[in-house]
Amino acid sequence: MKAAVLAELIAARAAHRVVALATWLDGSDARVVTVDDAPPALAATVAQALREERALVAEVDGGEVLVEPHLPPTRLILVGAVHIAEPLAAMAALAGFAVTIVDPRRAWATAARFPGQTLDVRWPDDAIAALTPDVRTAVVTLTHDPKLDDPALIAALRTPAFYVGCLGSQKTHAARRARLAEAGFDDAALARLHGPVGLRIGARSPAEIAVSILGEIIASLRGAA
Amino acid sequence: MADATHDTGAVLAQAAAWKAAGKGVAIATVVRTWGSSPRPAGSKLAVDDTGAFVGSVSGGCIEAAVITAALDVIAGAPAQRLGFGVSDAAAWEVGLACGGKVEVFVEAVT
Numbered sequence: 001m002k003a004a005v006l007a008e009l010i011a012a013r014a015a016h017r018v019v020a021l022a023t024w025l026d027g028s029d030a031r032v033v034t035v036d037d038a039p040p041a042l043a044a045t046v047a048q049a050l051r052e053e054r055a056l057v058a059e060v061d062g063g064e065v066l067v068e069p070h071l072p073p074t075r076l077i078l079v080g081a082v083h084i085a086e087p088l089a090a091m092a093a094l095a096g097f098a099v100t101i102v103d104p105r106r107a108w109a110t111a112a113r114f115p116g117q118t119l120d121v122r123w124p125d126d127a128i129a130a131l132t133p134d135v136r137t138a139v140v141t142l143t144h145d146p147k148l149d150d151p152a153l154i155a156a157l158r159t160p161a162f163y164v165g166c167l168g169s170q171k172t173h174a175a176r177r178a179r180l181a182e183a184g185f186d187d188a189a190l191a192r193l194h195g196p197v198g199l200r201i202g203a204r205s206p207a208e209i210a211v212s213i214l215g216e217i218i219a220s221l222r223g224a225a
Numbered sequence: 226m227a228d229a230t231h232d233t234g235a236v237l238a239q240a241a242a243w244k245a246a247g248k249g250v251a252i253a254t255v256v257r258t259w260g261s262s263p264r265p266a267g268s269k270l271a272v273d274d275t276g277a278f279v280g281s282v283s284g285g286c287i288e289a290a291v292i293t294a295a296l297d298v299i300a301g302a303p304a305q306r307l308g309f310g311v312s313d314a315a316a317w318e319v320g321l322a323c324g325g326k327v328e329v330f331v332e333a334v335t
Contacts, residue, residue, distance in 0.1 A: 001333075001334055001335070002335055006240060006252075010238060013234060013237070025304075025330055026304070030332075054265065054266060054267070055266035057256060057257060066254065066256050068254070068267040069267070070233070
């Protein structure tokens, strides 16, 4: 592998880009590729390796090419250090997400309530802009307060986040969509919102609601929803 | 998965740092595994020209052979594909529980 290819791979990972490293196993070549720019003979394997998050070997012109996915870490940004955020943050961390809990209300965002979790006390729009959600990031608003939720959603919808969810009833979600439409988002943008948030599993307790939300996030991540 | 990703980033960064410091560097990558194997395909190990290494391509059972091949590659040998099989009995004898097979690709950073 040329040092320049190594540098390109490191830069792509640092920029949270979704890429694959294709290594010809006769030692003749190694390249950083994406789904869009992979050589035609490798395209299907690159897509599969990225989707399944595992390295695969492709047969190309009688030789073999190792295709390794290099994906950004999965992240979850929770807006609102509310009760439901406690089990949701813990469960998401177990599922491999790097979790950040955003809440400018310092009485809520305390280490005592969220042991070992990353807390961010900036205003939600500032925090989300700074955290730069990518295609492997989910954002969920939990505060029920439009002063906090709406700026977060406006910021999140301007990013490629793979999942944007909003806790709240059908009625509050309809009102929220109307406010966001007023703010300039069209139907296609608003269709990205998952609200009311979560899979319908009859969840009642905060922990059960957390399961339903995390289930929906994983279904979106894995292309099952 | 998160841990494997973190490891890969550290291995790539160390390889680049060694190269930038003027050292010879090789990277070994797990190509395939059969049966139970402690490190999945894509796992990496970087080696410098003194034999210092970061990362892992197995639970430790094949690292010495991989590092030897890496030093050959750094010294100018062509890229290598190495196959390792561990019988269940042998695995138990050396204290490993995997008993799998693994193929590793070793190439220099040029």
